[in-house]
Amino acid sequence: MTAQVSGGVTALDVDRIRNDFPVLSRELPGGRPLVYLDSGNSSQKPVQVVETMREHLSMHYSNVGRAMHVLGAESTEAYENARDKVAAFVGAPSRDEIVFTKNASEALNLVAYAFGNPAGSDERFRMGPGDEIVISEMEHHSNIVPWQLLAQRTGATLRWFPVTDDGRLDLSGIGDLVNERTKIVSIAHQSNVLGTVNPVADVLARVRDVGALLMLDASQAVPHHPADFAALGVDFVAFTGHKMLGPSGIGVLWGRRELLDAMPPFLGGGEMIEAVWMDRSTYAPVPHKFEAGTPPIVEAIGLGAAVDYLNAVDMRAVEAHERALTAYALDALREIPGLRVIGPTTLESRGGTVSFTLEGIHPHDVGQILDDSFGVAVRVGHHCARPLHLRFGIPATTRASFYLYNTTGEIDALVRGLHYVQKVFA
Template identity: 85%
Template structure:
C-alpha cells in the first residue's frame, strides 16, 4: 500500500463538488453534519457514473461481458472492504443496505427455531446487553428479539461525563448473557468506547459481542481482528460512499451457523418445492439483485479514504474537535453533552443553548450562515432522556472540515443568542 500524502484539507475539499456550492442568498455552504451523512468526492461519483455508463449488468447471473465486468467490480469492492477493515477472509464481508440491516440480521439469528447452534439459542432466562448511548438501530432489533423469545434486555448506563459506566460489568454481563451489542463511537456524545474490558468479560461467560461501528469506521483505522469481537456493522453513506449500501462483518464460523435472513435468488444452492439448500457465505445473506453500483461506489470510497490515510483523518478530526471544544466555551449558556476533552472521543459535538430550542438554533444557522448541523434526538432518544433533555444541536466533523468553519459556527451561535436575547 502506498504511503498517504501529507494531509492537505484545502486539496481534499476540492475533491467534493458540493462544498463549493453557493446557497440561496449567496451563502457559502458550511457542512457540519457528516455524522448524519457524509458528502461524496468526485472519485466516488465518477466511479459510479462510469460503471452505470459502461459496465452495468446484473452480477453472478450472466456469462456476457457486461455481467462479468459488473460481477468483477462488485466482488472487487468486497475485497477492498475486507482489506480496509482487516477481515481475515473476504467471505466474512456481507453487503447489506445499511448498518441497521446488519444489526437486524444478527438479531434474527438468535432464538430462531431453525438454528440449532447453542450459541444462538435464546429464551426466557437469557439476557441481551446493550447500552444507554445506542442509536435506535442498536436498540429496537434487540427489543424485538426479546419480545419474540422472552429473553431479558439489559443495558450499560452512561455517566454524567458521557462515558459508558462499566462499574457493574460483572453483574450486567453474566452466565445468562447471550450477546452484548454496543456502539463503538457514539453518534451523539462522540465517545469512543473501550472494547477490551467488556470483551474480556463476554469471553469469560461464553457470550458473543457485536459492535455498531457506523461512526468509527469512517473516522479511524479499524481492524476487526484486533478488535476481537464477533460481529461489526457499518454503513457506506457516512464514509464518503453512497447510501443504500452497508456492511456486516462476522466471524466465518458464526456466519456459517446462522440461518439466512432473507430468501430469494442468488442465496440458494438448490431449490425443490418442499425445501432448499443455501449458498455459502457471503452469498447466503445477499438475496436478490444487490445494490451493485452502490457496492462499487463503496469500494471507491475505501480507495479514497485509504489514499488520504485513516490515521491522518483521525488526527485531523482530533485537532478540529479540540479546537471546537475550546471555542464553544466562550458561548454563555452552552452545555456540551458528552466528554469535554479529546481523549477517547471522536469529532461529534452535541450541545444545548439555554432557553433556545435546538430546532430554532439549526434553522437560524442555516438561514443566516448556511451552516448545516443536525438537530433533534439523533435517533438516540433514550440517551437524551438520560440527560433530561428533549433534543440537542449536533455539529459533526470530517476530513474536509476546517477551523474556519468552526469559527463560523461560533459566530452563528452568538447571532442565535442575539435573536433570542
C-alpha cells in the same frame, strides 16, 4: 491529498481534498457559502465516487452472479472487487466475512434475527426465557429496536449499560450486567451523539469470561479511525457506506466466519441458494447466503471507490485531522455562555462529534437560524438516540460533526452563528 509530516503521520491537504467535493463550494440562496457540519448524519461524496458509479452504470452495468456475457462478468468482477477492498480496509481475515447489506440497520437486524430462530441449531444462537441481551443507554435506535424485538419474540430479557454524567459507558456494574445468562452484547464503537469511543477491550474481556458474543455498531467509527476487526477480537461489526464518502443504500456486516456459517439465512430468494426443491432448499456459502436477490451493485462499487479514496488519504491522517478539529471546537464552544456540551469535554477516547444545548433556546431554532443566516448545516433533534436524551433530561441537542474536508474556519463560522442565535433570543 496529504502534506507535511508531523509525528509520523502525514497531515491532510484539506484545500486539495475540498476540491474533490464540488458541493463544498456551493453558494446557498442569499449568497451564503455552505458550511457542512453534518457528516455524522451522512458524508458528502467526492467526484471519484460519483464518477466511478456513473461510469459503471453507463458502460458496464448488468446483474451479478450467473450472467454468461461480458457485461455480467464485468459487473460481477467490480462488485466482488469492492468486497475485497472493504475486507482489506477493515482488517477482515477473509473476504467471505464481508456481507453487503443495504445499511447498518439491516446488518444489526440480520444478527438479531439469527437468535432464537427455529431454523438455526447452533447453541450460541438459542434464545429464550432466562437468557439476556445487553446493549447500552447511548445506542442509536438501530442498535436498540432489533434487540427489543428479539426479546419480545423469544421471552429473553433486555438489559443495558448506563451512561455517566460525562458521557462515558458506566462499567461499574459490568460483573452483574454481563453474566452467565448473557448471550450477546451489542454496543456502539463510537456514539453518534456523545462522540464517546467505547472501551471495547474492557467489555470484550467480560464477554469472553461468560461465553457470550460481542457486536459493535461501528457506523461512527469506521469512517473516522483506522479499523482492524481482527485485532479488535469481537464477533460482529456493522457499519454503513454513506457516512464514509460512499453512497446510501449500502452497508456492511462483518462476522467471524464460523459464526456466519452457523447462522440461518436472513432473507430468502435468488442468489442465496445452492439448490431448491418444492419442499426444501440448501443455501449458498457465506457471504452469499445473506445476500438474497439483486444486491446493491453500483452502491457496493461506489463504496469500493470510497475506500480507495480514504486509503489514498490515509486513515491515520483523517483521525489526526479530526482530533485537531475537535480540540479546536471544544475550546471555541467554551467561550459561549450558556452552552453545555453533552458528552466528553476532553479529547480522551472521543471522536469528532460534538452535541450541545444552548440555555433557553430550542435546538430546532438553533439549527434553523444557523442555516438561514450563516449557511451552517448542523443536525438537531434526538439523533435517533432518544433514550440517551431522556437520560440527560433534554428533548434534543444541536450536533456538529466533522470530517476530513472540514476546517477550523468552518468551526469559527459555527461559533459566530451561535453568538448571533443568542442575540436573537436575548
